[in-house]
Amino acid sequence: MKPAGCAMSDRASKDLLLDMKDVHIEGFADERWHPIIKGVDLQLHRGEVLGLIGESGAGKSTLGKAAMGYTQPGCRFTAGEVMFDGQELSGMKIKDKRHIWGTRISYVAQSAAASFNPAHRLLDQTIRASKRVGDRSEQVLKSDAVDLFRRLNLPEPETIGLRYPHQVSGGQLQRVMTAMAMSPRPDLIIFDEPTTALDVTTQVEVLSSIRDLVAQFNTAAIYITHDLAVVAQMADRIKVLRYGEEVEQADTRTMLSSPEQDYTKSLWSVRSLEKPEKSGEEILLTIENIDAAYGASKVLHDVSIKLPRGRTVAVVGESGSGKSTTARVITGLLPQLNGTVTFDGAELPRRLRDRSKEQLRRIQMIYQMADTAMNPRQTVGEIIGRPLEFYLGLRGKEQERRVIELLEMIELDASFYDRLPDELSGGQKQRICIARALAAEPDMIICDEVTSALDQIVQEGILNLLQRLQGEFGIAYLFITHDIATVRAISDEIVVMWQGKVVEQGMKQQILSPPHPAYSELLLSSVPEMDPDWLDNLLDRRKHENVSDPAQTGQDPER
Amino acid sequence: MFRLIEVIGKRILLGLVTLFIVSLIIFSSISLLPGDFAQAVLGQTATEATLKAFRESLDLDKPVITRYFRWVAGVMQGDMGNTFSGRSTGGQGIDVSRPVVEIMLPKLRNTLFLAGVTAAISVPLALMLGFLTALFRNSIFDRTANAITLSTIAMPEFFLAYMLIILLGGYLPTIANVRAETEFLQRLLLVTLPTMTLTLVIVAAMMRMTRAAIINLLASPYIEMARLSGASQAEIIFRHALPNAWAPIATVIAFNMAWLVVGVVVVEVVFTYDGIGKLMVDSVGSRDIPVVQACALVFAATYISMNLLADIVGIVTNPRLLHPR
Numbered sequence: 098m099k100p101a102g103c104a105m106s107d108r109a110s111k112d113l114l115l116d117m118k119d120v121h122i123e124g125f126a127d128e129r130w131h132p133i134i135k136g137v138d139l140q141l142h143r144g145e146v147l148g149l150i151g152e153s154g155a156g157k158s159t160l161g162k163a164a165m166g167y168t169q170p171g172c173r174f175t176a177g178e179v180m181f182d183g184q185e186l187s188g189m190k191i192k193d194k195r196h197i198w199g200t201r202i203s204y205v206a207q208s209a210a211a212s213f214n215p216a217h218r219l220l221d222q223t224i225r226a227s228k229r230v231g232d233r234s235e236q237v238l239k240s241d242a243v244d245l246f247r248r249l250n251l252p253e254p255e256t257i258g259l260r261y262p263h264q265v266s267g268g269q270l271q272r273v274m275t276a277m278a279m280s281p282r283p284d285l286i287i288f289d290e291p292t293t294a295l296d297v298t299t300q301v302e303v304l305s306s307i308r309d310l311v312a313q314f315n316t317a318a319i320y321i322t323h324d325l326a327v328v329a330q331m332a333d334r335i336k337v338l339r340y341g342e343e344v345e346q347a348d349t350r351t352m353l354s355s356p357e358q359d360y361t362k363s364l365w366s367v368r369s370l371e372k373p374e375k376s377g378e379e380i381l382l383t384i385e386n387i388d389a390a391y392g393a394s395k396v397l398h399d400v401s402i403k404l405p406r407g408r409t410v411a412v413v414g415e416s417g418s419g420k421s422t423t424a425r426v427i428t429g430l431l432p433q434l435n436g437t438v439t440f441d442g443a444e445l446p447r448r449l450r451d452r453s454k455e456q457l458r459r460i461q462m463i464y465q466m467a468d469t470a471m472n473p474r475q476t477v478g479e480i481i482g483r484p485l486e487f488y489l490g491l492r493g494k495e496q497e498r499r500v501i502e503l504l505e506m507i508e509l510d511a512s513f514y515d516r517l518p519d520e521l522s523g524g525q526k527q528r529i530c531i532a533r534a535l536a537a538e539p540d541m542i543i544c545d546e547v548t549s550a551l552d553q554i555v556q557e558g559i560l561n562l563l564q565r566l567q568g569e570f571g572i573a574y575l576f577i578t579h580d581i582a583t584v585r586a587i588s589d590e591i592v593v594m595w596q597g598k599v600v601e602q603g604m605k606q607q608i609l610s611p612p613h614p615a616y617s618e619l620l621l622s623s624v625p626e627m628d629p630d631w632l633d634n635l636l637d638r639r640k641h642e643n644v645s646d647p648a649q650t651g652q653d654p655e656r
Numbered sequence: 657m658f659r660l661i662e663v664i665g666k667r668i669l670l671g672l673v674t675l676f677i678v679s680l681i682i683f684s685s686i687s688l689l690p691g692d693f694a695q696a697v698l699g700q701t702a703t704e705a706t707l708k709a710f711r712e713s714l715d716l717d718k719p720v721i722t723r724y725f726r727w728v729a730g731v732m733q734g735d736m737g738n739t740f741s742g743r744s745t746g747g748q749g750i751d752v753s754r755p756v757v758e759i760m761l762p763k764l765r766n767t768l769f770l771a772g773v774t775a776a777i778s779v780p781l782a783l784m785l786g787f788l789t790a791l792f793r794n795s796i797f798d799r800t801a802n803a804i805t806l807s808t809i810a811m812p813e814f815f816l817a818y819m820l821i822i823l824l825g826g827y828l829p830t831i832a833n834v835r836a837e838t839e840f841l842q843r844l845l846l847v848t849l850p851t852m853t854l855t856l857v858i859v860a861a862m863m864r865m866t867r868a869a870i871i872n873l874l875a876s877p878y879i880e881m882a883r884l885s886g887a888s889q890a891e892i893i894f895r896h897a898l899p900n901a902w903a904p905i906a907t908v909i910a911f912n913m914a915w916l917v918v919g920v921v922v923v924e925v926v927f928t929y930d931g932i933g934k935l936m937v938d939s940v941g942s943r944d945i946p947v948v949q950a951c952a953l954v955f956a957a958t959y960i961s962m963n964l965l966a967d968i969v970g971i972v973t974n975p976r977l978l979h980p981r
Binding site: 162167194195197199203204206208213217225226261277 | 899
């Protein structure tokens with residue numbers, strides 16, 4: 098890809114591999130057909146990598162699969178054509194498509210953990226599609242797979258294939274899936290958000306492995322993602338989708354430096370959200386020397402964090418670093434083994450049931466998955482009304498008036514009062530959760546990855562809302578996230594956690610600027626940037642400094 | 657592997673504990689039944705002395721706890737006591753009561769024979785129909801199979817039995833009067849109609865669970881992945897979905913197998929088949945408590961061991977337990 102990028106223009110003129118013209122796809126929902134893709138053209142040449150970006154619901158995944166002539170159950174092609182190397186795929190018989198799928202076009206899914214069959218060994222799954230071609234013996238395919246594992250920097254390439262999917266980490270699985278896609282040496286690979294579920298430090302490794310391998314075999318690829326910084330590293334050319342239509346397309350550098358459409362510009366601008374830090378005088382919450390465990394496995398070691406009144410402390414770290422466990426200790430859901438939680442000068446009882454209603458009221462929580470955090474059978478009025486009644490004793494008309502006030506505070510209006518969660522968008526749901534936390538008039542809110550499941554533009558709205566509410570009501574936030582861009586946008590102070598320990602805590606500028614402790618350095622440098630040369634530079638730097646990858650040294654948090 | 661043995665060992669222990677608790681429940685609930693067994697067995701005309709002698713001979717005058725432990729100790733040695741019926745009534749006449757085991761074993765053997773034949777036919781049939789309906793989901797075949805099995809499960813089994821007798825009674829024996837000396841082939845012929853009835857009753861549940869378990873998995877990402885790597889529909893179902901579907905399928909099969917032992921009394925009565933269900937119902941009528949207790953214990957043991965078996969299948973087919981990290 099990138100190394101061979103200069104030759105792209107020659108290739109483009111020569112070797113058209115995939116030519117999708119005016120593709121229309123519909124999906125069946127609520128007893129009728131809705132358009133999902135509304136006439137998109139897409140051309141791809143041999144060896145070229147096209148980045149497809151857009152927010153959720155833009156149709157990028159559907160379009161990616163359509164490039165294979167596949168539509169999900171409940172979806173159908175209604176117009177257009179998909180020419181792949183001289184064959185029309187959209188109208189082809191399923192039994193003919195099977196000769197192309199998995200062998201000439203392969204697919205790499207978002208969640209490797211869910212996309213491997215739990216009942217079969219990795220090596221068998223890796224070579225299954227190639228075996229179907231039948232031109233190479235099983236022995237040859239197996240040794241080829243081991244070679245691919247090695248090129249993808251997987252640990253113990255000789256034996257890792259004998260393991261079952263649950264026996265390796267998420268980052269390793271994603272690489273095995275890339276090996277599986279590459280095994281039959283396809284002409285085209287569809288990468289459907291292959292690194293979205295990974296931690297940033299693991300992502301770097303997977304991105305560079307994918308990129309090297311695709312370049313080595315001169316494979317064409319469609320790389321689907323919602324992360325602009327990632328696509329900037331991977332693609333020769335970027336196509337932006339919205340509502341099933343193309344917004345614009347250009348080669349990567351042009352697209353990054355001078356996007357034409359307003360929508361594209363707005364996608365680009367979200368990442369630059371920042372706020373000046375403020376230090377806080379009065380400490381609201383102190384947790385000191387906390388140890389905590391789930392059963393026999395200890396997950397927090399001597400964790401101490403201070404949260405000033407009316408400020409935001411961001412807790413960052415990868416999955417398994419103990420961020421959410423810390424939140425569970427503070428709320429009393431998981432009583433600590435050692436250490437104290439002091440709130441507004443008084444020590445909080447360890448257990449939830451020993452805490453007074455007043456203590457409960459003053460600490461509220463907002464979760465990552467807004468849909469599962471709300472009862473789908475309750476209306477917005479009931480959801481927000483419940484804490485009003487429970488903590489403040491508001492009922493009837495008074496309660497209703499307050500709910501509507503709260504709805505206005507979160508920039509929604511009274512018309513939402515009777516709606517059910519299902520009728521709301523992701524961002525609106527998260528706003529309702531914020532209103533529910535706000536209803537208790539808390540001193541602090543624990544925000545656990547509250548923007549991670551949202552699109553970038555929606556994220557911006559939620560972050561701005563939280564910021565405004567803090568200004569108005571002086572609420573302190575303990576903001577748990579793995580996303581450094583979010584941290585920049587909202588925090589005053591930062592706590593870096595790793596493997597259940599606090600690596601460092603300090604003011605935002607101090608933490609984000611060098612020198613860093615080794616782990617913070619690894620974490621911060623792994624966050625992709627919008628510069629198309631970022632990955633190359635990073636890998637260069639790491640090669641010289643010999644920075645270790647935690648996924649390689651066996652300290653994978655998922656294991 | 658060690659972990660697997662540990663997990664299975666734990667299940668077996670739990671099963672034994674359950675069986676113990678069930679034995680307590682069986683014994684105490686029968687002890688709590690109102691009325692006097694001696695009176696019921698000997699009739700209203702019995703004298704006080706005969707009643708007393710009867711009670712003493714059966715230990716009915718001893719505390720419940722003592723009786724329970726004597727009973728359990730006996731059961732563990734394969735002795736379930738003697739029947740009440742045929743007892744000498746306080747010295748008069750000869751004692752013609754027999755050991756419960758001796759009465760029960762031939763009937764249990766009959767029931768197991770019928771259950772075995774039915775299982776040998778219905779389980780493969782149900783699995784096959786389940787696979788095929790999953791494979792050809794929403795086809796005419798799928799709909800027909802579902803409609804037929806649903807209607808047979810909706811009908812009471814005595815009704816099915818009589819329908820079969822009406823339809824096939826001219827060609828097949830309608831009275832399954834097997835004896836100890838009846839030969840195997842003759843036995844098979846005699847149980848044809850009962851077997852058909854039972855098969856019609858249990859195939860639906862097993863088939864629909866097989867179909868549902870597989871179809872449920874067809875929505876998972878690794879199935880889409882398999883499809884996108886060119887796997888055929890049959891390969892998807894047998895190689896990708898089935899290995900992950902055994903646990904729920906085994907559970908429903910175990911449940912139906914247990915039912916074949918404990919729930920077939922209606923069919924046994926219709927075909928006058930001499931099985932354990934009929935024995936229990938008869939014994940309840942004649943208040944022959946040791947027999948009732950023994951039957952209840954056998955039923956409980958059947959249920960528990962079948963469920964245990966299903967659990968073990970679930971554990972053994974779960975790669976997370978079979979191949980720990």
